[in-house]
Amino acid sequence: xxxxxxxxxxxxxxxxxxxxxxxxxxxxxxxxxxxxxxxxxxxxxxxxxxxxxxxxxxxxxxxxxxxxxxxxxxxxxxxxxxxxxxxxxxxxxxxxxxxxxxxxxxxxxxxxxxxxxxxxxxxxxxxxxxxxxxxxxxxxxxxxxxxxxxxxxxxxxxxxxxxxxxxxxxxxxxxxxxxxxxxxxxxxxxxxxxxxxxxxxxxxxxxxxxxxxxxxxxxxxxxxxxxxxxxxxxxxxxxxxxxxxxxxxxxxxxxxxxxxxxxxxxxxxxxxxxxxxxxxxxxxxxxxxxxxxxxxxxxxxxxxxxxxxxxxxxxxxxxxxxxxxxxxxxxxxxxxxxxxxxxxxxxxxxxxxxxx
Ligand code: 5AD
Numbered sequence: 001x002x003x004x005x006x007x008x009x010x011x012x013x014x015x016x017x018x019x020x021x022x023x024x025x026x027x028x029x030x031x032x033x034x035x036x037x038x039x040x041x042x043x044x045x046x047x048x049x050x051x052x053x054x055x056x057x058x059x060x061x062x063x064x065x066x067x068x069x070x071x072x073x074x075x076x077x078x079x080x081x082x083x084x085x086x087x088x089x090x091x092x093x094x095x096x097x098x099x100x101x102x103x104x105x106x107x108x109x110x111x112x113x114x115x116x117x118x119x120x121x122x123x124x125x126x127x128x129x130x131x132x133x134x135x136x137x138x139x140x141x142x143x144x145x146x147x148x149x150x151x152x153x154x155x156x157x158x159x160x161x162x163x164x165x166x167x168x169x170x171x172x173x174x175x176x177x178x179x180x181x182x183x184x185x186x187x188x189x190x191x192x193x194x195x196x197x198x199x200x201x202x203x204x205x206x207x208x209x210x211x212x213x214x215x216x217x218x219x220x221x222x223x224x225x226x227x228x229x230x231x232x233x234x235x236x237x238x239x240x241x242x243x244x245x246x247x248x249x250x251x252x253x254x255x256x257x258x259x260x261x262x263x264x265x266x267x268x269x270x271x272x273x274x275x276x277x278x279x280x281x282x283x284x285x286x287x288x289x290x291x292x293x294x295x296x297x298x299x300x301x302x303x304x305x306x307x308x309x310x311x312x313x314x315x316x317x318x319x320x321x322x323x324x325x326x327x328x329x330x331x332x333x334x335x336x337x338x339x340x341x342x343x344x345x346x347x348x349x350x351x352x353x354x355x356x
Pocket of ligand 1: 200229231
């Protein structure tokens with residue numbers, strides 16, 4: 001076991017069989033070593049900095065029907081909403097005043113937000129705040145759409161691959177195509193976005209072999225960002241009775257992702273903080289280096305329920321910022337409110353380059 005960990009630390013890769021062996025044989029001691037290696041690796045690339053992104057959930061309307069997601073179109077119990085352009089701009093105003101220079105615009109696959117509408121929003125944000133980075137997370141779209149939005153000023157794109165196993169993917173995503181999803185990720189990379197992939201841990205039917213495939217997929221794609229969180233069953237979905245993922249299992253995957261893609265931007269996800277009050281702090285200590293506090297208007301926060309009991313839905317954005325910053329500093333890390341580009345995308349003028 002120690003040998004496998006040492007090899008991973010040294011080479012940043014293992015074979016599928018080795019990953020499965022590692023996952024099957026990790027002792028509490030082995031986990032500690034793994035988290036330490038991951039923390040050291042993140043330190044080597046990003047120091048003690050934790051990068052802050054303000055998350056704006058601007059529509060919970062979705063045409064997809066993913067079995068695990070509370071926002072799936074078959075869930076008639078969701079109070080659907082769309083923010084107006086001005087409401088979205090107001091979120092960025094509030095975030096900018098709070099110090100954020102990195103915004104994530106996320107929604108369900110809501111095609112009312114067309115290329116024209118979204119390009120207009122991105123341009124307006126960039127005109128008002130030329131020094132911010134904009135990340136989009138609006139699902140599978142055409143290459144033309146991705147290009148137009150990149151030209152409008154979107155810097156990054158999040159599209160979790162969800163699982164790198166075709167059979168598991170097909171069982172969870174009725175009417176969707178695994179090949180198309182992977183193709184979207186390659187297209188986004190080719191266009192020049194900083195790209196985020198990622199997956200859930202603890203999906204029904206997910207085996208150590210599947211998780212090994214996720215790591216090898218990430219190693220091959222080399223995304224700039226990797227979102228990993230526990231699957232949390234939602235009571236109004238077909239997976240209501242499933243077991244869901246654990247914090248410990250997710251931490252292991254976060255640490256492994258750090259070692260397989262050493263310079264990735266890796267968020268300590270809200271789902272981790274939902275399962276465990278200090279889940280995000282634990283993720284930071286296991287190699288994560290990004291936190292995404294919610295900036296959406298209070299009136300809609302509860303409605304963006306991918307899963308239930310999501311944290312921070314009742315807190316003002318300013319409160320969220322102070323709460324999470326306190327936690328980050330108490331864990332021994334440093335707040336970075338800059339654009340937070342991946343190391344390979346940084347410009348010399350970015351103050352984030354200058355570590356103390
Ligand atoms: N539990 C945890 N994560 C979920 N997501 C969707 N539904 C759930 C759930 N029930 C994740 C998916 C998606 C991201 C925005 O949220 O991985 O890509």
